[in-house]
Amino acid sequence: MLTEFIYGAFKTLSLAFTAWAFGLPMGIIFSFCSLRFPKYKFYLSSLSVALTVLPFLALLFWIHYPLQSLLDVVWSPYFTSAFLLVTFVAIISGEIVAEEMRKTKKDFIDSVDVLGIRRDIFLKRIVFPTALVNALPRLLNLSVISIHMTMFASLIGVEELFRITLRLNSEFLQPVKIFSIMALVYACICLPLYFLSYRLSKNLKRNNNA
Amino acid sequence: MLDGKKIVVSFGEQKVLQSVSIKLQKGERIALFGTSGAGKTTLLKVLSGLYNPNAGEICFNGIKPQFQYINSSSVERKWIWPKVTLVFQDIQLFPNLSGFENCSDNLQNQSLEKSNEVWELATHLDVLHIMNKSPKKMSQGEQQRIAIIRALLKNPDFLLLDEPTSALDPIIKKQLGKILVEKSESKGMGFLIATHDWEFANQFTQKFIVVKNGELKFFETITGATNEMSGIQGK
Numbered sequence: 001m002l003t004e005f006i007y008g009a010f011k012t013l014s015l016a017f018t019a020w021a022f023g024l025p026m027g028i029i030f031s032f033c034s035l036r037f038p039k040y041k042f043y044l045s046s047l048s049v050a051l052t053v054l055p056f057l058a059l060l061f062w063i064h065y066p067l068q069s070l071l072d073v074v075w076s077p078y079f080t081s082a083f084l085l086v087t088f089v090a091i092i093s094g095e096i097v098a099e100e101m102r103k104t105k106k107d108f109i110d111s112v113d114v115l116g117i118r119r120d121i122f123l124k125r126i127v128f129p130t131a132l133v134n135a136l137p138r139l140l141n142l143s144v145i146s147i148h149m150t151m152f153a154s155l156i157g158v159e160e161l162f163r164i165t166l167r168l169n170s171e172f173l174q175p176v177k178i179f180s181i182m183a184l185v186y187a188c189i190c191l192p193l194y195f196l197s198y199r200l201s202k203n204l205k206r207n208n209n210a
Numbered sequence: 211m212l213d214g215k216k217i218v219v220s221f222g223e224q225k226v227l228q229s230v231s232i233k234l235q236k237g238e239r240i241a242l243f244g245t246s247g248a249g250k251t252t253l254l255k256v257l258s259g260l261y262n263p264n265a266g267e268i269c270f271n272g273i274k275p276q277f278q279y280i281n282s283s284s285v286e287r288k289w290i291w292p293k294v295t296l297v298f299q300d301i302q303l304f305p306n307l308s309g310f311e312n313c314s315d316n317l318q319n320q321s322l323e324k325s326n327e328v329w330e331l332a333t334h335l336d337v338l339h340i341m342n343k344s345p346k347k348m349s350q351g352e353q354q355r356i357a358i359i360r361a362l363l364k365n366p367d368f369l370l371l372d373e374p375t376s377a378l379d380p381i382i383k384k385q386l387g388k389i390l391v392e393k394s395e396s397k398g399m400g401f402l403i404a405t406h407d408w409e410f411a412n413q414f415t416q417k418f419i420v421v422k423n424g425e426l427k428f429f430e431t432i433t434g435a436t437n438e439m440s441g442i443q444g445k
Contacts, residue, residue, distance in 0.1 A: 038280065038284075107302075108302060110260050110296075110302065111298065111302040111304075113259075113260065113287055113289075113291055114258050114260065114295045114296045114361075115292050115295060115361070116292035116295075116364065117317065125317040125318070126304050126306065126307070130305065133306070207346050
């Protein structure tokens with residue numbers, strides 16, 4: 001049973017890792033575009049609202065079944081889930097970083113102008129690093145959410161932690177024990193991220209008040 | 211010469227500056243007084259090319275600041291910065307950089323650590339020991355001094371300072387005054403300093419302006435300015 005849980009946890013982590021390995025760099029590119037071009041700002045904000053408002057499950061089903069038959073192609077459920085999670089992380093993290101970049105830019109643009117500092121240096125040395133540090137707690141929270149979202153992948157057939165839990169429960173019929181183990185595994189993955197995010201927000205608040 | 215002609219600035223219904231004119235000559239040292247909210251900071255921001263006045267114009271040797279409005283909340287500005295520069299009341303050091311990095315042109319400290327000028331200024335203003343620290347680890351007075359050094363290192367023709375002595379002790383204040391006067395005499399740097407510190411102004415500036423009811427009153431002596439201010443505060 002333990003081996004199966006470990007396999008499920010590995011699949012969950014691999015989905016989450018894929019989402020972040022591809023989603024975060026894309027999100028950062030989106031945030032720069034949003035800062036540079038007002039049109040992109042509108043697109044990014046609209047997509048971010050859409051992804052927050054629309055149920056992830058509905059999107060997952062829509063991309064996995066109707067879209068495949070519409071395009072007359074077949075791809076694996078893992079690919080569908082990873083693609084959607086990457087999109088989700090890219091858009092939401094892009095919006096978070098862009099928001100922090102706009103705030104940092106607004107806070108320091110007067111200084112930068114009167115000191116005659118070049119805009120590219122300002123973006124590289126001040127806006128981006130400061131925004132990333134300020135966005136870190138929210139990005140870590142997003143990572144916890146995205147790990148939980150990997151659960152939905154089970155509904156289109158990905159053998160991740162939740163799906164394995166359901167299968168084991170149907171075999172052994174010990175829901176309390178089996179779902180408690182699943183909850184424990186999720187907690188072990190997510191708690192360190194949650195505490196890191198909590199500590200970072202506390203430090204940021206203290207630094208900003210100093 | 212930094213020349214402001216018939217400047218009008220309003221925030222909604224409130225007229226902060228009503229058609230004021232001001233000329234700053236090379237090497238001139240001027241103190242700007244006024245009660246809180248009288249419009250000192252607004253005047254400094256207009257003169258530094260950050261605010262576009264509702265009416266009137268600013269020019270430095272015939273060059274005017276340009277404002278290009280991107281949208282309702284964003285504006286691109288262009289001028290002769292840092293020939294005219296400003297030290298803000300709220301300091302605005304870059305929080306992720308050290309004192310040295312804050313003061314350098316490219317925001318990196320390699321070249322600056324070797325510069326004699328920065329060592330000299332930092333020693334005189336007693337901040338050399340914290341130049342490698344982040345602003346988060348500095349007191350407000352220390353941050354204020356670094357912000358002044360940062361502006362002085364740009365070798366401006368005109369330096370505008372918004373209450374730069376508010377967090378400084380008397381000895382450092384005196385050092386700062388001496389540095390400003392020395393820059394004014396040796397390099398022809400003019401400065402306009404918004405302050406509530408009469409003693410500092412009397413010791414280190416030559417002319418005095420009082421902002422009152424959106425207008426500017428000019429005085430050659432501190433007594434005139436003091437009397438004008440006591441009149442305002444007595445009312």
